[in-house]
Amino acid sequence: MDTIIAGAIYTLIAIGFNLIYRVTKFFNIAHGVFIVLGGYTVLLLHNTLGLGLLPGVTAGVLLVGVAGMLADKAVFGVLRRKRAPGVIMLVASLGILWALQALIALVFGTGFRRLSGMGEIPETYEIFGAVVTEIQVAIMAAGISVTALLALIINKTRFGMAVKAIGDDEEVARIIGIDTDKIIGWVFFIGSAIAGLGGILIGFDVGLLPAMGMMLLLKGITASIIGGAGNIYGGALGAYLLGLVENTGAVAFSGGWRDASAFGLLIIFLLFRPRGILGT
Amino acid sequence: MDYLIHIAIYFTIFSITGMSLNLIVGYTGLFSITHASFYGIGAYTTALLLTRLGAGFLMSVALGVLATFVAALLAGAILSRFSGDYFAIVSLGFSTIVFAVLLNWQDLTRGGQGIFGVPRPSLFGCRPASNPDFLMLSTAFFGAVFLICRFIVNSSFGRVLKAIREDEEAVRIFGYNTAYYKLAVFVTGSMMAAVAGSLYASYIGYIDPSVSGVNESVFMFVIIILGGLGSLCGPLLGALFLILLPEGLRYLGLPVIVSAKIQEFIYGTALTALMLCRPQGLAGKYKP
Numbered sequence: 001m002d003t004i005i006a007g008a009i010y011t012l013i014a015i016g017f018n019l020i021y022r023v024t025k026f027f028n029i030a031h032g033v034f035i036v037l038g039g040y041t042v043l044l045l046h047n048t049l050g051l052g053l054l055p056g057v058t059a060g061v062l063l064v065g066v067a068g069m070l071a072d073k074a075v076f077g078v079l080r081r082k083r084a085p086g087v088i089m090l091v092a093s094l095g096i097l098w099a100l101q102a103l104i105a106l107v108f109g110t111g112f113r114r115l116s117g118m119g120e121i122p123e124t125y126e127i128f129g130a131v132v133t134e135i136q137v138a139i140m141a142a143g144i145s146v147t148a149l150l151a152l153i154i155n156k157t158r159f160g161m162a163v164k165a166i167g168d169d170e171e172v173a174r175i176i177g178i179d180t181d182k183i184i185g186w187v188f189f190i191g192s193a194i195a196g197l198g199g200i201l202i203g204f205d206v207g208l209l210p211a212m213g214m215m216l217l218l219k220g221i222t223a224s225i226i227g228g229a230g231n232i233y234g235g236a237l238g239a240y241l242l243g244l245v246e247n248t249g250a251v252a253f254s255g256g257w258r259d260a261s262a263f264g265l266l267i268i269f270l271l272f273r274p275r276g277i278l279g280t
Numbered sequence: 281m282d283y284l285i286h287i288a289i290y291f292t293i294f295s296i297t298g299m300s301l302n303l304i305v306g307y308t309g310l311f312s313i314t315h316a317s318f319y320g321i322g323a324y325t326t327a328l329l330l331t332r333l334g335a336g337f338l339m340s341v342a343l344g345v346l347a348t349f350v351a352a353l354l355a356g357a358i359l360s361r362f363s364g365d366y367f368a369i370v371s372l373g374f375s376t377i378v379f380a381v382l383l384n385w386q387d388l389t390r391g392g393q394g395i396f397g398v399p400r401p402s403l404f405g406c407r408p409a410s411n412p413d414f415l416m417l418s419t420a421f422f423g424a425v426f427l428i429c430r431f432i433v434n435s436s437f438g439r440v441l442k443a444i445r446e447d448e449e450a451v452r453i454f455g456y457n458t459a460y461y462k463l464a465v466f467v468t469g470s471m472m473a474a475v476a477g478s479l480y481a482s483y484i485g486y487i488d489p490s491v492s493g494v495n496e497s498v499f500m501f502v503i504i505i506l507g508g509l510g511s512l513c514g515p516l517l518g519a520l521f522l523i524l525l526p527e528g529l530r531y532l533g534l535p536v537i538v539s540a541k542i543q544e545f546i547y548g549t550a551l552t553a554l555m556l557c558r559p560q561g562l563a564g565k566y567k568p
Contacts, residue, residue: 026365027365027368027369075552075555075556078556079555079556084555084559085364086364086365087311087364087365087368088555088559089555090311090365090368091311091501091505091551091555091559092551092552092555092556093552094313094498094501094548094551095547095548095549095550095551095552095553095554095555096548096552097548098498098544098545098547098548098551099544099545099547099548099549099551099552100548101544101548102541102542102543102544102545102548103541103545105541105544106538106541106542106545110537110541211495214494215376218372218373218376221369222373225369257380257384259376259377259380260376260377260380260381260384263373263374263376263377264377266370266373267358267370267373267374270362270366270370271358271361274366
């Protein structure tokens with residue numbers, strides 16, 4: 001059960017990351033801080049300011065989407081027009097992660113925060129003999145429904161076709177009349193918003209730390225590379241596989257080796273199958 | 281005066297990490313975000329030898345460098361097959377593995393508690409080195425690393441590195457085994473970082489796994505990007521700035537944790553701003 005929950009969380013991180021990678025072809029490290037930003041936005045709106053649960057979460061997801069879009073307009077779009085190589089974009093996004101992470105720590109403190117009340121005993125369900133909490137059911141549902149929804153958008157809408165076209169060749173896409181900057185802006189909105197949702201769910205399930213973004217993002221990147229970078233289903237598939245390997249590693253050795261076994265898997269894949277399971 | 285000596289020792293240690301990372305990033309174009317791992321391996325090996333076995337200082341540093349040589353060779357054998365952003369991501373992954381090992385190998389490293397009471401070297405006679413003594417020692421290492429770096433970048437080996445940075449494919453077509461060159465510079469730079477780590481462990485007297493954390497690696501990255509990629513003096517400029525910034529912030533009288541976060545905010549913003557306006561850094565010669 002831990003595997004499926006971890007897999008669903010990584011799915012939410014990986015598919016947004018993968019979507020952005022698909023059109024921009026760079027590793028957006030800043031994606032990690034948008035996960036965290038989602039959690040803390042809800043902390044502010046829902047827990048501190050007392051906004052209802054649903055409006056609070058919705059506002060949190062949308063605000064993170066806007067933040068992602070702004071990052072694209074202010075930084076990545078500018079670099080794209082300069083034709084900066086991938087590493088420059090990567091370092092720039094690393095800077096955004098660091099700066100925003102520090103800002104979150106300045107506002108909310110560096111300590112551990114939870115979105116659900118500390119003392120509350122969460123309502124639990126039994127699925128296939130395993131006990132799961134309400135929020136973990138929500139995580140699993142979100143993992144599946146967001147993947148399905150995104151697949152629908154990418155495969156069935158004009159927007160999705162434009163995204164694919166830009167992913168294949170941005171230059172050609174622009175020539176045939178696609179407003180690439182606008183589409184990429186929305187890709188950042190959607191990708192970041194999904195990351196924000198992931199962060200919110202993590203906040204309800206285990207809790208939030210300002211510095212947790214980098215590690216979560218590395219998991220997301222690992223999932224998307226082993227699944228197939230730029231492939232939506234690949235991200236989800238990689239996420240569940242990663243969840244499985246990690247939890248096996250944690251059981252076989254001890255919990256502390258969870259992260260290390262994840263990157264061991266990443267390195268093995270990069271050496272022997274760098275395009276991932278579903279990569280082309 | 282003691283304060284200035286403290287700053288100067290920090291400067292020499294940070295400069296060694298900066299200069300060595302610059303060999304890898306600035307001269308060869310390999311965006312390694314795992315430099316602190318080798319700094320940490322050097323620091324831990326030296327600290328363990330000094331505290332557990334009571335080995336001599338120079339001996340401990342030498343063995344720290346040797347241990348890092350082995351680790352860097354293993355990591356580099358994998359890393360030298362990648363370039364560009366994949367290199368950056370794999371190196372980031374590697375740095376989390378080293379961090380996990382230092383944190384979880386409790387029997388050897390004492391995990392998160394860290395290692396206390398790492399002694400200073402006793403260079404002249406029996407007394408442990410005072411701060412001025414230590415400054416002389418670290419300056420000697422600093423000078424040696426500077427000269428080695430200058431020798432490397434001006435040698436024919438260094439010219440191949442710069443050529444790989446500009447166009448690896450072309451260099452390979454000319455018959456150079458680029459993976460070998462990438463591995464060699466990666467291992468050399470990492471061994472220098474181990475020297476810096478050893479000095480740090482002995483100077484401060486305490487280390488914990490966070491010395492090898494991702495944040496430290498990014499911090500070292502900021503040193504060279506800020507100072508300038510592909511120039512000998514760039515990292516010195518970057519190290520100076522990154523030492524003076526927290527000292528300057530101290531005069532504002534903020535709580536330590538707040539000023540640490542303000543620093544991180546400034547580093548992050550500077551990194552992004554430099555990428556937008558001047559990707560080669562302040563005094564840099566290499567524009568990725």
